[in-house]
Amino acid sequence: MPRPTLTAAQGMMNAMPDSPTTDAPLATYATAAQQRAYIAAMKKIRQARKPGEPVRVYVCASPHIARRRHWDERLAKIRHRLPGVQLVQFDDVFTPENYTEKWPELSPTFDGMVVVGTPKRGLQGHVYRLGEVARLEVIDLVKTGRPVLLHARRYGLIPFVDCKIHRVGENILRTKVTVPDGWDPSDYEPTLQAALRALRPRSTEAESHRGADAPSHLAHPFAAPPR
Template sequence: MLKPTLTAPQGMMNAMPDSPATDAPLATYATAAQQRAYIAAMKKIRVARKPGETVRVYVCASPHIARRRQWDERLAKISRRLPGVQLVQFGDVFTPENYAEKWPEVSPSFDGMVVVGTTKRGPEGRVYRLGEVARLEVIDIVKTGRPVLLHARRYGLVPFVDCKIHRVGRERLRTKVTVPDGWDPKDYEPTLQAALRALRPRSTEAENHRDIDAPSHLAHPFAAPPR
């Protein structure tokens, strides 16, 4: 059974300190040491992955969000960023009646998690709120060192390590997640790249590695073909 008193490791889910005020928008709430540790942890996951091994990522979203008309479009966006990954939704493995019993049994099979939270400011909002269940799910995955990413409409995928995390509420604990105001989905942060590589199946990773490091006909599309 999930216990509401469960807490995450120091420095992972606690509110991260604000950086000194500058003119430039904040790109991350993580310290340099936290980023280095996160990247190293993601590299260990990537190296340990076996060729051909299925990568399963749990998409954490409330029933209210998952019933929206745009939900399939949202899943497609997430899937494009995680090629070759099997996205698992609540209904694929749980029912409301067996969830509490099955979560401890099934959740270790997830290689990571993508969280889709709610914001009061629409697509432009930077502050996302997670309910009681989502909060506990995030803690369970984070404490084992697996990657947890927030999916925001404006910002795309953002690692939790780069966000500001606040616990809110007293009797009903929830989590408030703030995306850095300088986060640019086109200017990929090293933590995001590390998480994406950690969640990439080995076969896909090998192909991408070959495409990047080895010359191909796409490198010079107007060159004459070899004789």
């Protein structure tokens, strides 16, 4: 069943301007100033989190992606990178009938978002498409400064700030998200590190400093994700 159209955020359509284009293979499409600002914002989120406070991350995915037989495996990879975080899916909190009414109420309770877009064929997993509803959900979280990350099968989690964002369509606006050609998940760009730290519960962070007695995924929060 198709997701209903969100109308509450229509006025924010221009909040995500097209990123400048470039032919050079880059690790990020963000400028140095944008990266510094993003890292500073993520640091404030992390410092403001109270010990024991739960962290909820909304997984934004279209129904046809969420119903694929490898979806649980995809969620496991996301969960591995966000230990201790509660992943919230559409069916956990919404129905197609109440979504439009409940989204403005529930979206402020999400500490961040992971977007699983549809890869565009023939482009080696670098370009992803977001539908109209996903586009508006992203705008709602981005405008509040909360971390929003794309999950690409080849590259893992990538902050939206590092991607190239391009609006497509006329009457119905959608979003095309391009992963930088030079993005290497083994390098862990500082923006990604900052976002992961911002989404780490304080209790998990405390356990990660206990040393060898801590579980491996907590003692090494930036360990390579399972492939």
